[in-house]
Amino acid sequence: MSEPLVIVGNGMAAARLVDELTKLAQGRYAIAVVGDEPRLAYNRVLLSSVLSGATASHEIELKPASWWRDRGVTLKYGCLATEIDVGRRELRIANEENIAFSKLVIATGSMPLRLSVPGADLAGVHTFRDSRDVDLLLALAAQRKRVVVVGGGLLGLEAAYGLARGGASVTLVHLMDRLMERQLDLPAAELLKSLVERKGIRVLLNANTARLHGENRVEAIELSDGRRIDADAVIFAAGIRPNIALAKDAGIPVNRGIVVDDDLQTGAADIFALGECAEHRGTCYGMVEPAYEQARVLAQHLAGRAAVYNGSVVATNLKVSGVSVFSAGDFMGADGSETIVLNDARAGTYKKLVVSDGRLTGAVLVGDVGDALWYLELIRGRQPIARIRPDMMFGRSLAIRSEAA
Numbered sequence: 001m002s003e004p005l006v007i008v009g010n011g012m013a014a015a016r017l018v019d020e021l022t023k024l025a026q027g028r029y030a031i032a033v034v035g036d037e038p039r040l041a042y043n044r045v046l047l048s049s050v051l052s053g054a055t056a057s058h059e060i061e062l063k064p065a066s067w068w069r070d071r072g073v074t075l076k077y078g079c080l081a082t083e084i085d086v087g088r089r090e091l092r093i094a095n096e097e098n099i100a101f102s103k104l105v106i107a108t109g110s111m112p113l114r115l116s117v118p119g120a121d122l123a124g125v126h127t128f129r130d131s132r133d134v135d136l137l138l139a140l141a142a143q144r145k146r147v148v149v150v151g152g153g154l155l156g157l158e159a160a161y162g163l164a165r166g167g168a169s170v171t172l173v174h175l176m177d178r179l180m181e182r183q184l185d186l187p188a189a190e191l192l193k194s195l196v197e198r199k200g201i202r203v204l205l206n207a208n209t210a211r212l213h214g215e216n217r218v219e220a221i222e223l224s225d226g227r228r229i230d231a232d233a234v235i236f237a238a239g240i241r242p243n244i245a246l247a248k249d250a251g252i253p254v255n256r257g258i259v260v261d262d263d264l265q266t267g268a269a270d271i272f273a274l275g276e277c278a279e280h281r282g283t284c285y286g287m288v289e290p291a292y293e294q295a296r297v298l299a300q301h302l303a304g305r306a307a308v309y310n311g312s313v314v315a316t317n318l319k320v321s322g323v324s325v326f327s328a329g330d331f332m333g334a335d336g337s338e339t340i341v342l343n344d345a346r347a348g349t350y351k352k353l354v355v356s357d358g359r360l361t362g363a364v365l366v367g368d369v370g371d372a373l374w375y376l377e378l379i380r381g382r383q384p385i386a387r388i389r390p391d392m393m394f395g396r397s398l399a400i401r402s403e404a405a
C-alpha cells in the first residue's frame, strides 16, 4: 500500500518536489497536494512577464492537469489548510474533511509585507504575489492610473515596469539610497536607476513612507520628509514574510521561517518543510533556485536515499524592468578581497568581480550578463583563477583561450 504523503501549498517548491519524487519512487507514496490558490501550480517568477504583457497567464502553468493525474496525485486547489494535528497526523482544510498523512511537507511560501503605516488598509492598496494580484495590476495599467510602488527591490521594480508598460503613470519610492541594495553595489544600482528612469518610471530614493491619505480609497502617499505624491493606487512591494502560521500553531519550532535540518525535517517527526517558508541554518531564501535544490534533496530523502542539503549559494540572474542584472556571492567585497571593475555608463554596462584568496567569490553585472553562469560556476566551484584572471573580466571565451595559449 502507498504511504499517504500530503504537501501543503501548490507552489513552485511543491511542484518540483512531486516531479523529483515521482521520478525516484513512483507509487511509493499516495501524494495529495493542498493549495489555496484557485488554479494549478504555476511559475510565479513569470508573473512579472505576465504583468509586462510578454506572456499570457495561461502559459505559465508548470504542468498540465494530465501530468498530475498520470502520477496519481490528488490535487486540491482553492483549499486553505487551517491546522496541522501533529498527534493525530491529520491536516484540517477549511470547509472540507481532514486529510490523514503519514508524512507531511509544508511548502506554503511567503506572504507580501504590508507596511504598518496609517492608511495601509485603504481600498486601492495592493501587493504583488499571485496571479490575482496581477489581474488587478493589469486593470490599473489599462485604466492609465497614477500608481505608487513602495519598494525598490526586485518585486517593486518588476511591478513598476509592468505597470508603466501597460500605461500607468508610475512612481517608485524606496527607503534606501540605492535600488536592489541586497544584490547590487552603488555603481550598479545607479546604472540600473538611470536605465529604469529611461523607461518612464520616476524613482525616489531615501523615501520613507509615513502614511497613506484617502477617505475610503487611497488618494496620496506621504513621505516622512513631508513630500506628498498623489496616487489612485499603491502597491506594497517592500518584502516578504515566510508563511509559518500553520507550523507555529501546531507547536513546530519556527524562527523567521519553519526551522529545518539538513534533511529538510522540521522539529516534528515526519513533517518536513521546503521553499520560502523554510529556514535552514538561519537562512530563509526568497528565490526559486534554493527551493528547487531543497526539493531535490527532500525527494531523495523521501525515496530512502542518502542526501543532505548544505545550503545554497544565492545568485540573482534576471531581467529587472527590462534590464539584465546578475549578482552572486560576496558582491560587495569583504575586507581583504580585491575588486576588478569595468564601468561603461553610456553603453549601460557595469561589471564587478570580487577575488579573494585567488578565487572568484562574488560578481555583479548590469547590462551584459552573457557570462553570468560561467562566473557563477567559478564562484560555486571555488576553483583557483590565477591563470584566467587577466582576461576573466572579458568573458569565458577570451579567458579560456588565453589559458590554453
Ligand SMILES: Cc1cc2nc3c(=O)[nH]c(=O)nc-3n(C[C@H](O)[C@H](O)[C@H](O)COP(=O)(O)OP(=O)(O)OC[C@H]3O[C@@H](n4cnc5c(N)ncnc54)[C@H](O)[C@@H]3O)c2cc1C
Pocket: 008, 009, 010, 011, 012, 013, 014, 034, 035, 036, 037, 044, 045, 046, 047, 048, 079, 080, 081, 082, 107, 108, 109, 110, 128, 129, 130, 155, 158, 243, 246, 274, 275, 276, 277, 285, 286, 287, 288, 289, 291, 318
Ligand atoms: C512577481 C514575482 C517575481 C519573482 N521573480 C523571481 C525571480 O526572477 N527569480 C527567483 O529566483 N525568484 C523569483 N520570485 C520568487 C519565487 O517565485 C519564489 O521563490 C518561489 O515561488 C518560492 O516557491 P514556494 O513553493 O516556496 O512558494 P510559492 O510559490 O509562493 O508557493 C506557496 C503556495 O502555498 C500556498 N499556501 C500558503 N499557505 C497555505 C495554506 N495554509 N493552505 C494551502 N495553501 C497555502 C500559497 O498560496 C502558494 O500558492 C518571484 C516572486 C514573485 C511574486
